[in-house]
Amino acid sequence: MTVLAVIPARGGSKGVPAKNLAPVGGVPLVVRAVRACLAARRVTDVVVSTDDGLIADAARAAGADVVLRPAAIAGDTATSEAAVLHAMDAYGAMRGDDAAGPDVVLLVQCTSPFLTAEDLDGVTGAVTEDGADTALTVAPTHGFVWRQDGAGLARPDGYGVNHDKANRPRRQDRPQEYLETGAAYAMRADGFREARHRFFGRTALVPTDPARVLEIDDPHDLARARLLAPLLDPQVLPSYDDVDAVVLDFDGTQTDDKVHIDSDGRETVAVHRGDGLGIAALRRSGLELLILSTEQNPVVAARARKLQVPVLHGIDRKDLALKQWCDEHGIAPERVLYVGNDVNDLGCFGLAGWPVAVASAHDEVRAAARAVTTKPGGEGAIREIAGWLLGPSLKVTPSAPPDSPVLPEPSASSAPHTLHTVNK
Structure with missing residues (x-):
């Protein structure tokens, strides 16, 4: 049984420019959809x-x-529908003209970011095993739907669509109704080619979790x-196998984002010793490291020297600097772990x-992240990330020197230490 999932994702979007590449949870919408499809049995x-x-x-990268x-x-x-029909023909040509077409075709919308593999297996199973011609994801609803007569008038009249204004039955006395989620549709491929729309024949409703229903x-x-x-x-x-490089912001990630200024105007910041241990283990593991900071401040360079990590600071467009650094080092950006605040x-x-x-x-940054540490900046967050990649004990890889130690977990006495800048 061949089941072809087609994800339409055009470049033009009026409501949200470049919508299908917009990250949610740190992952572009189109990639989220691809991953859900690949995970479906x-x-x-x-x-x-x-x-x-x-x-x-x-x-392709996904x-x-x-x-x-x-x-x-x-x-x-x-x-x-036009995009799906074209994709069926084009994909068949890619595989060879003599290749049989799919038995079932899915229309998967990447604008539904919380679509799951279980949703896709549900609509597929309704067609392949339960005898439906078409199937779609739906969410149970008990909402009262209204319309207006005389739109544009000073006093339009509202009336109930799925209820009578004079008779409002209790939820448990009303028939169950369902809201189309717009996330996933399954169709018999031959029937879809003939009907050229997604709701021919017997249509099965596959309920999903209402909390996950959102169309962007x-x-x-x-x-x-x-x-x-x-x-x-x-x-x-x-994990270590997922990344080739770790790029660290400085203020707010390696510090608590506070600056102390003495009476002579000298600035000091606090950094965490545990972070230093984690960065040292990452360096010995063979991963490429970089500190990338907007601030042009001697304290950043001083910390980078102590950690033996390259630094780029005083950078206005950090994304452009990161892209150039990746190009110069032959590192694919999708293999970079970037830490920011x-x-x-x-x-x-x-x-x-x-x-x-x-x-x-910042809330907006947490919302755009693919992962969030449990530790705040300047309080061991970088050490925590090193633990994700290298294991809690931060064991170094075989490429490190034989006498490289296995770093213990930092004790409660691993207090932050202070770096002083030098006026120039």
Whole structure:
């Protein structure tokens, strides 16, 4: 049984520019959809239909095949059905003209960020095992729906659609109703080709968790999705095999974001000894390291020298600097773990494959992160991240010198220490 999941993801979007590449939980929407499809047991093939090169690159990197959609069916008035039909034909041609077409085709919308593999297996199973011709994800609802007569008039009249204004039955006395989520649809492929729409024949309703129902149509939806992601997404932490480089912001991640100024105008900041142990272990592990800071401050350079880590500071556009550094070192941005705490880190969050926020980060930064530490900045957050990558005891890799120690967990007495800048 061949089940082809088609994810339409065109480049143009009026409500949210570049919407399908917008990160939620640190992961672009199109990549979230690809990952859900790849995780579904019943899906055998995944293809993204797009007219945009950046979306195509992101989809391929996530593990999907890509079909380039012609402009004629990539405009604002193009239907999802047209994109799916084109993708079926184009994907068949990619596999060879003699290849049999899919038995079942799925329409998967990446604008539903909290779609799960279970949702996709549910609609697929309704067609492959339960005899339905089509299936869709729905959410149970008990809402009262209203319409207005005389729209535009000074006093339009409202009336009930699924209820009578004079008779308001209790929830338990009303028939169960369902809201179409817009996330996933399954169709028999032959029937879909003939009908050319997604609701032919017998249609099965596959209920999903109402808490996960959200379609991103405007910036407010996107902001809401980013706030919900830490609550709805399972926390997936990176491992050593997931990254090639760790790039660290300084203020607010390696410090508590406070600056102490004495009577002579000298600045001091506090850093955590445990973070220093973690950074040393990361350096010995063979990962590329970089400190990237907006501040042009001697304290940043002094800390970098002590840690033996390269530093770029006084940087206005940190994302451009990160991209250039990746190019110079031959590192794919999706293999970079970037640690930040404030809104000037969001550009790097959009570039790095593993954007990580410290616990004390700005709300917008936490919402855009793929993972969030339990420790605040300056209180062991970097040591915690090193533990994700190297294990709690921070064992070094075999590439490190034989006499390299296994670093113990920091004791309660591992207090922060202070660095002093020098006036120049």
